Amino acid sequence: MKLAIRLAYRNLIGAGLRTWLNVIVLSFSFVIIIFMKGVMIGWDNQAKTDMTNYEIGGGQYWYKTYDPFDPFSLTESHAPIPEEFKEEIASGEMEPFLIVPGTIYPQGRLQSIVIKGINPRQTLFLLPSHKLDTITEAIPAIIGSLMAKTIKASAGDQLTIRWRDVNGTFDAGDIVITEIFSTNVPAVESGQIYVPLEKLQSMMMMPGEATIMTFRDSEKNRPAVDGWTVKNKAELTASVDKMIKTKSAGQTILYAILLLLAMLAIFDTQVLSIFRRQKEIGTYIALGYTRQQVVGLFTVEGTMHAVLAALLSAAYGLPFLAWMAKNGWTMPIDTSEFGMAIAQTLYPIYSIGLIISTVLILTTVTAIVSYWPSRRIAKMNPTDALRGKLQ
Amino acid sequence: MEISPIIRIEKLVKKFPMGKSEFTALNGIELIITRGEFAGLVGPSGSGKTTLLNIVGSLDVPSSGEAFVLGRSIGNLTTKEAARLRKENLGFIFQSYNLLAVYTVYENVEFPLLLLNYSASDRKKMVMDSLEWVGLADKIKSKPPQLSGGECQRVAIARAMVKKPSIVLADEPTANLDAANSHNILKTMVTLNRELKTTFLFATHDDKVISYLRRKIFLLDGNVDREEIKPN
Numbered sequence A: 001m002k003l004a005i006r007l008a009y010r011n012l013i014g015a016g017l018r019t020w021l022n023v024i025v026l027s028f029s030f031v032i033i034i035f036m037k038g039v040m041i042g043w044d045n046q047a048k049t050d051m052t053n054y055e056i057g058g059g060q061y062w063y064k065t066y067d068p069f070d071p072f073s074l075t076e077s078h079a080p081i082p083e084e085f086k087e088e089i090a091s092g093e094m095e096p097f098l099i100v101p102g103t104i105y106p107q108g109r110l111q112s113i114v115i116k117g118i119n120p121r122q123t124l125f126l127l128p129s130h131k132l133d134t135i136t137e138a139i140p141a142i143i144g145s146l147m148a149k150t151i152k153a154s155a156g157d158q159l160t161i162r163w164r165d166v167n168g169t170f171d172a173g174d175i176v177i178t179e180i181f182s183t184n185v186p187a188v189e190s191g192q193i194y195v196p197l198e199k200l201q202s203m204m205m206m207p208g209e210a211t212i213m214t215f216r217d218s219e220k221n222r223p224a225v226d227g228w229t230v231k232n233k234a235e236l237t238a239s240v241d242k243m244i245k246t247k248s249a250g251q252t253i254l255y256a257i258l259l260l261l262a263m264l265a266i267f268d269t270q271v272l273s274i275f276r277r278q279k280e281i282g283t284y285i286a287l288g289y290t291r292q293q294v295v296g297l298f299t300v301e302g303t304m305h306a307v308l309a310a311l312l313s314a315a316y317g318l319p320f321l322a323w324m325a326k327n328g329w330t331m332p333i334d335t336s337e338f339g340m341a342i343a344q345t346l347y348p349i350y351s352i353g354l355i356i357s358t359v360l361i362l363t364t365v366t367a368i369v370s371y372w373p374s375r376r377i378a379k380m381n382p383t384d385a386l387r388g389k390l391q
Numbered sequence B: 001m002e003i004s005p006i007i008r009i010e011k012l013v014k015k016f017p018m019g020k021s022e023f024t025a026l027n028g029i030e031l032i033i034t035r036g037e038f039a040g041l042v043g044p045s046g047s048g049k050t051t052l053l054n055i056v057g058s059l060d061v062p063s064s065g066e067a068f069v070l071g072r073s074i075g076n077l078t079t080k081e082a083a084r085l086r087k088e089n090l091g092f093i094f095q096s097y098n099l100l101a102v103y104t105v106y107e108n109v110e111f112p113l114l115l116l117n118y119s120a121s122d123r124k125k126m127v128m129d130s131l132e133w134v135g136l137a138d139k140i141k142s143k144p145p146q147l148s149g150g151e152c153q154r155v156a157i158a159r160a161m162v163k164k165p166s167i168v169l170a171d172e173p174t175a176n177l178d179a180a181n182s183h184n185i186l187k188t189m190v191t192l193n194r195e196l197k198t199t200f201l202f203a204t205h206d207d208k209v210i211s212y213l214r215r216k217i218f219l220l221d222g223n224v225d226r227e228e229i230k231p232n
């Protein structure tokens, strides 16, 4: 084996340009696959971090009828904040949201919205809720940049909203937009406005009531509370996992194509080698190799492309990957239109496991692709090989 | 000189498939070569010289009959045993040199020793000795494409001789060389035969080679036609 490696190395280096072309193609595959996978992991990580920071904290309690995908459920989904939560709420470790349906009238149009009541002094979310802590005639409100775009509003604008209180009576009022914030989480931006919790409670005539509670500490043991369902982080981020999975499936096709190209190059080289190097094969046999050993030598030679590619990739790929991890990959398109949690700039994350498994898988595939055509050598007649007369 | 048969061939027949029928290339050869001979298979094209040399070299097997090389029956060797016989006891010299183009002269000559697991220091000494014999010690770093045909064939001789094999099989070793180079190489081989007692078996129809042979075995249509032995 050691000898085969030594000879294979000499042969490969001796083959010059052809070897390097294969190695370069293969090393692109290494780097691109590791990079893309790293981007997915980074994306997953970033999406979950952003969700934690802007939407779900360490987990939530939902009032039993609350269903974020059913706007009609909102009217019924409210209840007094349970006693069990009061202590955590007082210390800022838990934040209640009251969520109700409403309508907004931008430029004379009508648009259904969700009105969220939030504690202006909360510290659980990165939302700029302190901008609601102001005394104005109109109701202070903050909105996300996505929402601002759809209603064409900017900070300082006044708009009319309408809602239906707990008794079913319609009421209307003006809001003033005190801040437009921007996040990577469309779920906290689209079709909703944030107003002070107590203000919303009094507008709705639902004093002390809430729809969901978000807590900071996911580890803490809390009692089961009647009428409220716990949603842990894993449940709340399941949509991210699903999205990443879908995206990864699409990427797998790209990997397959990359791999196919690299493997075609190796396969082609092997087939050509075996055809062109018959005399050499015959010589190895005359010098005392068995045909099986020559098959081994050619397989090692082909596989060594992957080893050289790994080394080459390390030379230019590691700095590239490290640079990307540090500076991020800024997407050439406006990601706010994506409708899913994605930042404009993604920071890929690569684990040692990812790098090692990618290198191992690619090397194994290369070995198989190298071995496959080499099996022909085992069937060669040495005397024909020596004459170089095989077709 | 002790007379022991190093190659013994009995009723050797070799047939090749030719379409639906068979072609008989060797038709009952009987031959004994003793240690230290400088012999050659001589005959017209198609007479079976290469075929016989290949069987002696364990690169091919008899269709029937026996070929004993160093006491081993070629037809009964496993591929591993045959490879071992070639690796340890046989040296080959080909018409087209068959050097490994990407290896240097040194590496080409070293190759058989790598297969035999010699130590680095032994290899170095043996390779240099061998290149001295053929007068190429100053070209160790060259690669075959940079050498003349005569130099290439001398490298091939060094490669065949480096492990001091019992038998060297040379198939038309001068076919690609001019007269001066041919004589040069043949003289080298005569010297090696005399000094190392290596048995040489040629296959040739080149008069220059024939003039150096001490024993000429004339083949005709797959049979030994007649022999001539040069008196010392």
Ligand SMILES: Nc1ncnc2c1ncn2[C@@H]1O[C@H](COP(=O)(O)OP(=O)(O)OP(=O)(O)O)[C@@H](O)[C@H]1O
Residues within 6 Å of the ligand: B016, B017, B023, B024, B025, B043, B044, B045, B046, B047, B048, B049, B050, B051, B052, B203, B205
């Ligand atoms: N693999 C093969 N398949 C079919 N026929 C073969 C094969 N090898 C050799 N022959 C035939 O056997 C005969 C002897 O061939 P061989 O190569 O031994 O001749 P040779 O004496 O070496 O001739 P030359 O001087 O031209 O090299 C030829 O007629 C050749 O066509």
Ligand SMILES: [Mg+2]
Residues within 6 Å of the ligand: B049, B050, B051, B171, B203
């Ligand atoms: Mg011949």
